[in-house]
Amino acid sequence: MSQLETTIATTDFVPHSRVARPGKLAWVLIGVVVLYAAFLLGGPLVAIIGGAFASGAGALWRELTSAAAVNALQLTVLLAIAATIINTLFGLCIAWVLARDKFIGQAFINGIVDLPFAVSPVIAGFMLILLFGRNGWFASWLEAANLKIVFALPGMLLATVFVSLPFVVREIVPVLIHLGEEQEHAAYTLGASYWQTFWHITLPNIQWGLLYGVTLTFARALGEFGAVLVVSGSVSRLTETATLFIFRSLDDRNEVGANAMALVLALISFSILLAMEFYKKHQRGNL
Amino acid sequence: MSASAIQLKTLQPATVRPWGKWSLRAVAVLYLSLILLLPLAAMLQHGFSNGLSAFVNDVTNPLAWGALKLTLTAAIAMTVINTLLGTLTAYVLVRYEFFGRRLLNSLIDLPFAIPTLVAGVMLVVLYGPQRTLGAWLEAHGVQVIFATPGIVMALLFVTYPFVIRTVQPVLMEIDRTEEEAAWTLGASEWQTFLHIILPAIRPAMMTGALLCFARALGEFGSIVIVAGNIPGRTLTAPVYIFGQIESQNQHGASAVSLVLLVVSFALMFAVDWLQRRRGIAHVAA
Numbered sequence: 001m002s003q004l005e006t007t008i009a010t011t012d013f014v015p016h017s018r019v020a021r022p023g024k025l026a027w028v029l030i031g032v033v034v035l036y037a038a039f040l041l042g043g044p045l046v047a048i049i050g051g052a053f054a055s056g057a058g059a060l061w062r063e064l065t066s067a068a069a070v071n072a073l074q075l076t077v078l079l080a081i082a083a084t085i086i087n088t089l090f091g092l093c094i095a096w097v098l099a100r101d102k103f104i105g106q107a108f109i110n111g112i113v114d115l116p117f118a119v120s121p122v123i124a125g126f127m128l129i130l131l132f133g134r135n136g137w138f139a140s141w142l143e144a145a146n147l148k149i150v151f152a153l154p155g156m157l158l159a160t161v162f163v164s165l166p167f168v169v170r171e172i173v174p175v176l177i178h179l180g181e182e183q184e185h186a187a188y189t190l191g192a193s194y195w196q197t198f199w200h201i202t203l204p205n206i207q208w209g210l211l212y213g214v215t216l217t218f219a220r221a222l223g224e225f226g227a228v229l230v231v232s233g234s235v236s237r238l239t240e241t242a243t244l245f246i247f248r249s250l251d252d253r254n255e256v257g258a259n260a261m262a263l264v265l266a267l268i269s270f271s272i273l274l275a276m277e278f279y280k281k282h283q284r285g286n287l
Numbered sequence: 288m289s290a291s292a293i294q295l296k297t298l299q300p301a302t303v304r305p306w307g308k309w310s311l312r313a314v315a316v317l318y319l320s321l322i323l324l325l326p327l328a329a330m331l332q333h334g335f336s337n338g339l340s341a342f343v344n345d346v347t348n349p350l351a352w353g354a355l356k357l358t359l360t361a362a363i364a365m366t367v368i369n370t371l372l373g374t375l376t377a378y379v380l381v382r383y384e385f386f387g388r389r390l391l392n393s394l395i396d397l398p399f400a401i402p403t404l405v406a407g408v409m410l411v412v413l414y415g416p417q418r419t420l421g422a423w424l425e426a427h428g429v430q431v432i433f434a435t436p437g438i439v440m441a442l443l444f445v446t447y448p449f450v451i452r453t454v455q456p457v458l459m460e461i462d463r464t465e466e467e468a469a470w471t472l473g474a475s476e477w478q479t480f481l482h483i484i485l486p487a488i489r490p491a492m493m494t495g496a497l498l499c500f501a502r503a504l505g506e507f508g509s510i511v512i513v514a515g516n517i518p519g520r521t522l523t524a525p526v527y528i529f530g531q532i533e534s535q536n537q538h539g540a541s542a543v544s545l546v547l548l549v550v551s552f553a554l555m556f557a558v559d560w561l562q563r564r565r566g567i568a569h570v571a572a
Contacts, residue, residue: 025476026383033379034391036372040444041397044409051412090318097315101308109315111559115323118551120505122525123544126532127326130333130541137329162322194307216399223402226507226525230532243404243508250408250512262408269400276400277393 045266052263055256063257064264071238072245073264079153079228079241080221083160087217091168092210098169099176100184113169116162124162125230128155151233156241159227164220171213175206212279219272223265334545337538345542353519354527355546361435361523362503365442370496373450374488378480380451381458398447406444407512410437433515438523441509446502450495457491458484494561501554504547 052060063069098110116124131137132149142149149155183205187197203210225243232239240248242261249258335342345351380392398406414421414431424431431437461484469479507525514521522530524543531540 023476026379029375029379030383030385033372033376034387036376037391037394040447041394044406044413044444045397047413047418048405048409051408090314093311094315094319097311101312103312105316109319112319112323114555115327118501118505118548118555120507120525120528120544120547120551122507122529122532123330123505123548124326126528126540126544127330129532130329130537131326135537158322162326165322219400223405223508225402225404226511226529230529243402246404246408247511258408259412262405265402265405266409269397269402269405273393273396273400276396 048259048263048266051255051259054259059256060260060263063254063260066257068240069245069257069261072240072242072261075240076222076242079157079160080218082157083164083221084214084218086161087165088168088210088214091165091213091217092172095169095172095176099173100181113166116165121159121163121224121226122230125159125227128158128162128227128231150231151239153239155231156228156239159231160221160224163224163227164217167216167220168210168213171209171216172206175209176202179205208279208282212276215272215275215279219269222268330541330544330548333537334541341538342542342545345539346546348539350518350522351524351527351539351543354522354524355543357435357438357522358504358524358547361438361442362500364439365446365503366496366500368439369443369446369499370450370492373447373495374454374492377451377454377458378484381455395448395451398445403441403445403506403508404512407441407509410441410444410509410513414440432513433517434521437513437515438510438521441513442503442506445506445509446499449498449502450492453491453495453498454488457488461487490561490564494558497554497558497561501551501558504551504554 094109094113098106098113119127129136129150132142132155133139136150147154149158179202183201184197187201192200223243224241225247228241229244229247232241232244242265246258246261246265249255249261346355376395380388411432412418414424414437416422416425416430416432421432429436431440465483466479469483474482505525506523507529510523511526511529514523514526516522516526516530524547528540528543528547531537531543
């Protein structure tokens with residue numbers, strides 16, 4: 001997935017000489033491809049719009065402006081922003097260590113960064129319960145300090161951080177390597193500090209890749225469900241994110257509420273996708 | 288030789304600032320250890336804390352085993368479909384100019400952006416038994432939601448971009464002259480594809496397929512909505528794990544979790560190996 005996201009940046013530019021005027025067989029192939037995309041992506045997208053408006057725009061609006069829905073959306077955005085900030089700062093640090101540093105254990109770091117891609121979100125949440133839950137490794141320590149992590153907001157934040165960790169690292173490392181070190185070395189020799197070099201030389205050069213990674217992190221954090229479900233324990237509506245709101249609404253047979261929130265999340269995803277298209281164009285312009 | 292020595296000398300005083308480097312290293316290692324390795328260690332310890340035979344029992348009990356089997360079967364079915372159609376989609380996107388090509392190319396990443404739970408809700412709205420399309424299909428003997436086809440369809444949706452996005456860049460890099468040579472020698476488009484293009488994109492197809500498969504093993508959000516989660520019939524492994532956590536059977540949950548983790552780690556290693564091989568091939572070319 002990681003390397004994938006970076007290749008996306010290059011894939012929508014097709015040199016003209018490669019594009020052929022389709023022949024008869026080609027039209028069949030194009031037809032199959034378009035039909036499959038319509039069946040897989042188009043159908044569900046149209047359906048969710050229809051489903052959300054099934055009981056009229058008034059009902060949709062009432063559901064979205066209910067206290068539970070507004071709280072859920074607020075909490076989701078807050079969690080996603082917090083997780084994105086944490087993973088951007090640490091992600092930049094890890095990316096620098098991977099691209100610019102050289103030491104034993106680098107390969108190991110490189111290997112484990114992708115771990116969250118291989119772990120089911122449910123398992124990610126479960127691991128946090130095994131650490132911070134009632135019989136967990138840190139249970140007695142947490143009790144003594146009167147801290148609550150699992151079934152509370154800190155656990156949900158940790159779960160969100162876990163699942164969205166690799167994106168910034170994976171976007172930045174190839175950009176840093178592609179960039180090379182000459183400009184940075186020039187800055188150092190001119191007496192710039194690490195911080196000045198990073199701020200004035202490195203950051204402007206990686207900004208589009210960074211934005212891309214940040215956006216992916218945010219999108220992943222916004223939509224996280226499995227891990228957050230496990231650690232939230234869905235005990236109170238105070239710890240309900242947008243996805244948890246959808247899940248509970250379906251349980252309560254409140255389909256209008258579930259569909260309305262699903263539509264909101266789908267629209268947000270759509271705008272995120274548009275933003276990424278925009279970055280891609282800029283990134284291409286830069287390279 | 289001497290030039291590079293001079294270069295090194297001028298660079299060294301500026302770049303070697305031990306404390307800065309060491310603190311960044313320490314932050315990176317510490318963060319990854321706390322966020323990723325510590326939870327993993329807890330999982331390993333818990334999984335085997337009752338001994339190996341308890342672990343085997345937890346994995347082979349009929350419900351757990353059935354869930355694992357269903358997860359594998361659904362993942363395999365999905366992987367086959369998406370590898371074939373994904374490769375075709377990449378080929379069509381790279382080779383042909385047609386109305387809507389750019390739009391399609393942008394929409395392909397949609398499943399990466401949409402929360403998987405939302406994907407599940409979409410599928411239920413479209414194919415649910417009370418819906419027109421769902422009711423029509425049911426009248427014709429096809430049940431999608433709360434049945435295995437729904438699970439496969441949810442997996443097809445969430446993994447749609449993987450094969451396309453791994454194959455597409457490789458297709459774009461293929462030297463067009465080889466194909467043109469094949470054509471001028473009288474090969475058909477199909478023969479050209481089979482003998483020139485397919486060998487070149489096969490590693491990328493493999494990578495995409497493995498990524499799809501690994502992603503499918505852990506998929507939860509879309510499936511929990513679509514599958515109906517009937518034990519022994521439509522209960523997948525991640526949903527089974529969730530159920531065991533909820534009913535306080537942590538050992539049952541951690542045993543199946545470990546099996547899934549081992550399989551996905553093996554797959555990620557395979558992907559890494561394939562990509563490294565591809566990387567070497569690139570350098571050689």
